Amino acid sequence: MSKTINILGIESSCDDTSAAIISNRKILANLIANQKVHAEYGGVVPELASRAHQKNIVPVVSQALKKANLSLNDIDAIAYTRGPGLLGSLLVGGSFAKGLSMTLQKPLIEVNHMQAHILAHFIDDNASSPNFPFLCLTVSGGHTQIVLVRDYLKMEIIGETLDDAAGEAFDKAAKMMGLPYPGGPLVDKYAQEGNAEKFSFNAGEMDNYNFSFSGLKTNILYFLRKEVDKNPNFIQENLNDLCASIQKCIIDTLFVKLEKAVKDLNINEVAIAGGVSANSGIRKRLLEKENQGWRVHIPKFEYCTDNAAMIAMVGFIKFQANDFSELSEAPQARLKF
Ligand code: KG4
Ligand code: ZN
DSSP, X not given: OOOOOEEEEEEOSSSEEEEEEEETTEEEEEEEEEOGGGGGGTSOOHHHHHHHHHHHHHHXXXXXXXXXXXXXXXXXXXXXXXXXXXXXXXXHHHHHHHHHHHHHTXXXXXXXXXXXXXXXXXXXXXXXXXXXXXXXXXXOSSOEEEEEEEETTEEEEEEEBSSSOHHHHHHHHHXXXXXOSSOHHHHHHXXXXXXTTSXXXXXXXOSTTXXXXXXXXXHHHHHXXXXXXXXXXXXXXXXXXXXXXXXXXXXXXXXXXXXXXXXXXXXXXXXXXXXXXXXXXXXXXXXXXXXXXXXXXXXXXXXTSSOSHHHHHHHHHHHHTTOOOOTTOOOOTTOOO
């Protein structure tokens, strides 16, 4: 039997400091330190995020090792998020990973955060793993992409947002309704009690498989202003219906393009990934597609929003492919794949 490979994964691209340990495809630990400091600003403050990563990284890594019941010597390689993300945040995780790699004399593996969201599907405790080739709708706070995944490390973005990401649309809509940051999960919660047909919102139409969500933001803003002028309690009195209607608009916009891609490329193996794939409405809409012959894949809830388990998963795949990185590789805020 081949040797078990243990990879330590480190994720610090935005406002979550996370460390995970994967043993082959099984997650032994996946710990996340969330940063509460941003809530009062209504969004992530990059400088505060880097400082919080510095504070959290050592305890998070040592707790992950403890939970996995392993020591640093049991680790075969260190995988870290090189980008895309906030540069200051990436620097903290990347520098820590490099320091550890030098000290332990263990290989270093750089990971693309967006690729990791997709490859989280291959962690062994998901309900299912997609077969290649598949289409993945990756929806997060910073990105919205339709990716054609030919193999683990052979991916092509066939469509993406030309302005705001879907998660940003959720968060900005939530902020306009007075909800705290990050508002996406709250919109999801209230939407479950609301009537999605009550109000009609519009996101712009884009070419090919691309998206735009900045128009929706303006659409919501003007609508709310007009209604609040007439009735100052309009938002409170209609919160559930507003959330349901906004969520429906975002999901409709995403699915028009996803359906087009499935049809044009004749690929009906379809996955969702990224923070917004935790949304109950998106999950439900995807599952409904099974009736039309799609084979759908939804990651486990804890592998949707930012986490180091997905970074460790890519680390495992790259380790097997002998795909290691140099200490000189700098973090990149706009890393492509
Ligand atoms: O992937 P992620 O954790 O971080 C980035 O890489 O951006 O995604 C975070 C985004 C935020 O915009 C958050 O509001 C959104 O995912 N999100 C949700 C839900 N859970 C997280 N949006 C809608 N419904 C949810 N249940
Ligand atoms: Zn992410």
